[in-house]
Amino acid sequence: MTQTAEATDRYVRDFDALREQRSDEPLWLRDLRREGFDYFQRMGWPVDEKRDEAWKYTDIRVVARTEFRGPDAPGATLSEGDVSALLPFDEGMSRLVFVDGYYSPEASRIVDADSASIMRLAEAVREEESLVHGHLGRYSQPGHDASVGLNTAFFRDGVFIRADGVLSAPVHVVYVTSDHADPVVTYPRTLVVAGKQAEMTLIETFVSLGRRNHFTDPVTEVALGEGAKVTHYRVLIENTESYTIGHVRPCLGPNSTYKSVIYEAGSGLMRLDLEVLIEGEGAFADLKGLYVTTGKQHLDNLVSIDHAQPHGKSRLYFKGILDDKSRAVFGGTVYVRPGADKTDAYQEDKNMLLSDQAEADSKPSLEIYADDVKCGHGATAGAVAEEAIFYLRSRGIDEQTASRLLIKGFASQILDEVEIEPLRVFLEERTRLALPRFLAGREAAA
């Protein structure tokens, strides 16, 4: 028997063991879980001979063969102040904290209950059953892939947000993994249902308390009703020993706007599938991303935008700063389905390589089956830095300042999109800490 089979056996045992605990869950949810688990059992992880084009550059055998344990209790207790110290950007916001998959009421607070229903997903399954039933697993379907299958089978809790109007404060969801001697797995699950003309901001932060390996398998579904506006920040700062394979699925109704900024500086091996569906006419998806990789990190973003309806607009702009022996993969696909006329789509991925041992693989593509569309793409991966550094130095600017200006400038084109000032400052600081060789010490005069 291979290690992979043993690792799979563990999931089987765990799933069977959970069955009893879940006997009070509604039948539809248990069916959903079963569907997800069946998929995983049948298909397994996309490794070896099952590795297709979508996994060309990313090898997750290490995830497939590791036996991860689902923590049976939170490994740490966090106070409200602990979280504020760790993530000092959410003052005045609603905040829901999960430690090792367990809701942490001491660290959480909900400030806006007038125009929204914000609660734990486990609670929402009972209190908002019909709505959760109608949406959960509809966008990230249980049989979508192995990571969604496992998440659906195993998620313990998560967040449910039903936005009815304009929310007065952003909602910050924090998924924490504490330090464990043996590798643990968590399955964060977020479901956002933004109603007609609703407006809200969601921040999801993924963070580790220790330096040891763990696995996070998160799924986030965002449903936008007619004219809704959702801004979604996704902050991935887990430790660089950890693995993350996640799925984000926004589904855009007519004339809705989904704006997202993804920041990834953590995880040792990461894959994010961001799959946007333009399901209503005239919707706009504005996707920005910044990944900062060092050491031996391997981060893979596979982004697709499915224009199923006419007059949609999408903008995708990802940037990467790569140092040491790290590797980043970007795959972007824009589909324009038959009938999705007057679609306007553009995607671009730019990478800055700070080391000649870093590697960026960028593959934007367009698949157009409609008429009168405006689509474009671009990608650059290269040692942009050298020419630019010479240019700056030839004007009298020393090497350290030149690299700092350059990296900050490069990152700012994504980070300036962050409208929450303390969050932007936090992300700038994280970027600085990730690249001490270039950004250490004093701040630039300005």
Next chain:
Amino acid sequence: MASTNHNRPIVDRPILDIRNLHVSVGDNEILRGMDLSVSLGEVHAIMGPNGSGKSTFTNIVAGRPGYTIARGDVIYEGESILGMFPDERARKGIFLAMQYPVELPGIRNREFLRTALEALREARGETKLSVREFNKMLEEKAKAMDFDPDLMKRNVNEGFSGGEKKRNEILQMSVLDPKLALLDETDSGLDIDALQVVAKGVNEFRGPDKAIVLVTHYQRILNYIKPDYVHVLIDGRIVRSGGSGLAQELEAQGYEWLREPAEESAESVGATARPS
């Protein structure tokens, strides 16, 4: 060194002295014994066909990495600068207006210029300019260069037209106020109006305490910037030097008549096979 009177141009010592310079990129020898001497108050034009080594020469003086210097020296203000980093050279008063100015995403033109000027002023022992002083100075210089003030708020060279990039180089020269300015084909790709603006900027910069080396493929810009000396660079060597009249001669006759007969046939045959 004997002490000099700073109010008078130093005539007894060139600011830039290129001595028997041999430079290669990989296995390709580009400069093959170049000599040149430039003094304050002078404008030199270096002309030559494509591939003659003009850009290599300016890059070597500015300190661009990637070249191998096999022999010779570059003396600036009496000392060899070959071991110095580009920013050290800039702080000593060397400026290169680049043939292909680089785009700097996310760095605003104004911030870039201010950071550079601060570094230079500090090196010169000058006091820091206040933001207001800096902005006022920049505004005046930009106006003189017919430079859209909005471009100051934009990222350096990003989305600039070819002409705007070149004018931005000359504006930087004017703001940073070097002693030695090297202009690498600043005229190429400019229409006549832009060329006149650039020439005006260079002529205003010109003075007894400045030296300018203007590298160009065409004689056209020399109608607006009258050089004191014209040199012809062919196959990595200065093959002819003269006054501004030489430029007209080149315009009429091209470069072929100045080529030396091949010394080492095999090598030179390949090297001379270029479009005229």
